[in-house]
Amino acid sequence: MALIELRGVDFSYNEMEAPALKNINLTVEAGEFVSIIGGNGSGKSTLAKLLNVLLVPSAGEVIIDGMNTADEENWLKIRQKIGMVFQNPDNQLVATRVEDDVAFGPENLGIPSPEIRKRVDKALEAVGMERFKDYPPHNLSGGQKQRVAIAGIIAMEPECIVLDEPTAMLDPQGRKEVMETIHFLNKEKGITIIHITHFMEETVGADRIIVMNQGSIHKTGSPLEIFREIDDLKKLGLDVPLVVEMAHELRKKGIKIPDILSINELVDSLCS
Amino acid sequence: MLIELKNVSHIYADDFQGTEALKNINLKIRDHEFIGLVGHTGSGKSTLVQLLNGLIKPSSGSVIIDGVNITEEKTGLLGIRRKIGLVFQYPEHQLFEETVFGDVAFGPRNLGLSEEEVEVRVRESLELVGLDYEEFKDRSPFNLSGGQQRKVAIAGVLAMKPEVLILDEPSAGLDPQGRQQLISLLEYLYNKKGMTIILVSHRMEEIAHLANRVIVMSEGEIIFDDNPAKVFSEVERIRELGLDLPEITEILWRLNRKGLKVRTDIFSLAEAVEEISRELRGSEIC
Numbered sequence: 001m002a003l004i005e006l007r008g009v010d011f012s013y014n015e016m017e018a019p020a021l022k023n024i025n026l027t028v029e030a031g032e033f034v035s036i037i038g039g040n041g042s043g044k045s046t047l048a049k050l051l052n053v054l055l056v057p058s059a060g061e062v063i064i065d066g067m068n069t070a071d072e073e074n075w076l077k078i079r080q081k082i083g084m085v086f087q088n089p090d091n092q093l094v095a096t097r098v099e100d101d102v103a104f105g106p107e108n109l110g111i112p113s114p115e116i117r118k119r120v121d122k123a124l125e126a127v128g129m130e131r132f133k134d135y136p137p138h139n140l141s142g143g144q145k146q147r148v149a150i151a152g153i154i155a156m157e158p159e160c161i162v163l164d165e166p167t168a169m170l171d172p173q174g175r176k177e178v179m180e181t182i183h184f185l186n187k188e189k190g191i192t193i194i195h196i197t198h199f200m201e202e203t204v205g206a207d208r209i210i211v212m213n214q215g216s217i218h219k220t221g222s223p224l225e226i227f228r229e230i231d232d233l234k235k236l237g238l239d240v241p242l243v244v245e246m247a248h249e250l251r252k253k254g255i256k257i258p259d260i261l262s263i264n265e266l267v268d269s270l271c272s
Numbered sequence: 273m274l275i276e277l278k279n280v281s282h283i284y285a286d287d288f289q290g291t292e293a294l295k296n297i298n299l300k301i302r303d304h305e306f307i308g309l310v311g312h313t314g315s316g317k318s319t320l321v322q323l324l325n326g327l328i329k330p331s332s333g334s335v336i337i338d339g340v341n342i343t344e345e346k347t348g349l350l351g352i353r354r355k356i357g358l359v360f361q362y363p364e365h366q367l368f369e370e371t372v373f374g375d376v377a378f379g380p381r382n383l384g385l386s387e388e389e390v391e392v393r394v395r396e397s398l399e400l401v402g403l404d405y406e407e408f409k410d411r412s413p414f415n416l417s418g419g420q421q422r423k424v425a426i427a428g429v430l431a432m433k434p435e436v437l438i439l440d441e442p443s444a445g446l447d448p449q450g451r452q453q454l455i456s457l458l459e460y461l462y463n464k465k466g467m468t469i470i471l472v473s474h475r476m477e478e479i480a481h482l483a484n485r486v487i488v489m490s491e492g493e494i495i496f497d498d499n500p501a502k503v504f505s506e507v508e509r510i511r512e513l514g515l516d517l518p519e520i521t522e523i524l525w526r527l528n529r530k531g532l533k534v535r536t537d538i539f540s541l542a543e544a545v546e547e548i549s550r551e552l553r554g555s556e557i558c
Contacts, residue, residue: 141314
């Protein structure tokens with residue numbers, strides 16, 4: 001059974017306006033790392049909010065680990081399975097000390113204190129923030145705050161984390177920290193990751209990319225498959241990583257370059 | 273219009289550790305420059321930008337704009353803010369009017385312009401940012417997409433007809449198309465409207481592409497102040513400062529280190545592709 005399954009999902013915020021999502025069919029298996037790209041208004045964030053029942057579909061079904069999000073009795077369990085991280089780290093931190101912030105979620109689940117202690121330590125270690133457990137969150141950098149927000153989610157022991165543009169407000173260093181953290185969680189902890197982003201270069205390490213356009217899934221495929229179709233993406237107002245485009249242009253000049261996704265691969269293929 | 277900072281230092285009043293957010297900055301910004309201002313979070317960029325527009329006054333030193341020392345007690349700041357427009361980070365968070373028209377008109381109305389003139393300015397500014405006046409003027413800004421809201425906020429600043437435009441991370445959170453539109457707008461304002469532009473951005477490729485002068489800050493000081501080619505040739509130092517290189521520079525630089533002797537002072541994709549293929553044809557070994 002798939003961890004996440006969407007069957008014929010429509011969603012409208014407002015009956016007067018065009019639906020935000022139209023007939024979405026999608027399956028995500030446990031352990032996958034999925035990136036979602038699409039222009040502003042393509043439906044990415046709406047899709048994310050359907051996964052942990054911040055929204056319920058207008059038509060169709062969202063099934064999380066066998067549980068239908070239409071059934072209110074499932075909501076708490078689903079929200080434990082699917083954690084969400086948003087764009088602005090400042091809006092997600094509530095406590096005056098880092099470790100209190102991370103403990104906030106498990107405390108609300110009514111978990112006994114010794115267990116919370118263990119979870120908080122483990123979660124902070126997983127995001128590399130254990131040294132900061134006594135810090136006030138507002139003294140941290142953007143990347144560190146975002147990692148604390150992720151630790152707060154991990155402490156709930158979710159099977160999947162949905163991140164909606166988690167790096168949009170961060171500087172390059174912060175972006176790198178967050179990307180390394182979520183890849184670590186996926187590979188080492190087996191947490192399923194659904195990562196929404198406008199940074200094309202952040203998606204090259206994903207197992208699968210979903211391209212959204214005007215409320216529909218335009219296509220899905222591996223990064224290599226998706227970024228091979230440069231013109232198609234540009235038509236949707238999207239882009240490909242610069243290094244992929246450079247390789248594409250060099251090929252047009254008759255230079256033989258295999259499929260590449262990173263600067264390292266490009267440099268190696270040109271200098272071998 | 274000349275902007276000049278003389279021996280400017282700043283410590284925030286609520287910083288009990290007394291960290292200098294700016295340390296003895298001397299800087300001249302002349303008419304029709306396009307300045308890229310870069311630095312790690314906490315490097316002093318935002319403090320500098322707020323000084324330029326009179327939002328904060330420095331702890332010491334002077335800020336002279338168009339011959340007027342704005343750090344003196346009695347100087348009125350309204351005139352300065354009219355000349356120097358500041359687009360904050362996430363400016364759409366400051367939209368507040370019921371209609372797009374009302375929001376963009378807010379500044380011009382405060383200038384005491386006639387309603388006819390206000391309308392002309394709102395129309396012009398909305399068209400500049402690529403929003404159709406008739407289609408958008410009566411809509412609520414809160415029902416627009418994030419990218420459209422950003423445009424309305426920028427139009428509000430442009431409606432003041434500033435001579436200098438300062439933008440703090442204006443492309444953060446925009447999709448690739450929105451980013452491209454913003455870059456085109458800045459090019460237009462600089463080339464066709466003759467504005468002076470100061471762009472704060474973490475996206476080095478934007479800076480390298482647009483700016484003719486790059487100022488790199490770290491820990492309250494100016495580390496580099498030169499043209500993009502010079503600044504981005506300081507590869508090791510830029511990295512030490514925790515900054516990225518423009519991706520094209522990074523690629524060319526790595527190729528160079530592997531023995532492919534390409535130039536590294538190129539910032540456009542087409543030119544870089546030309547340079548690499550030329551060099552590859554020339555040398556068999558790499």
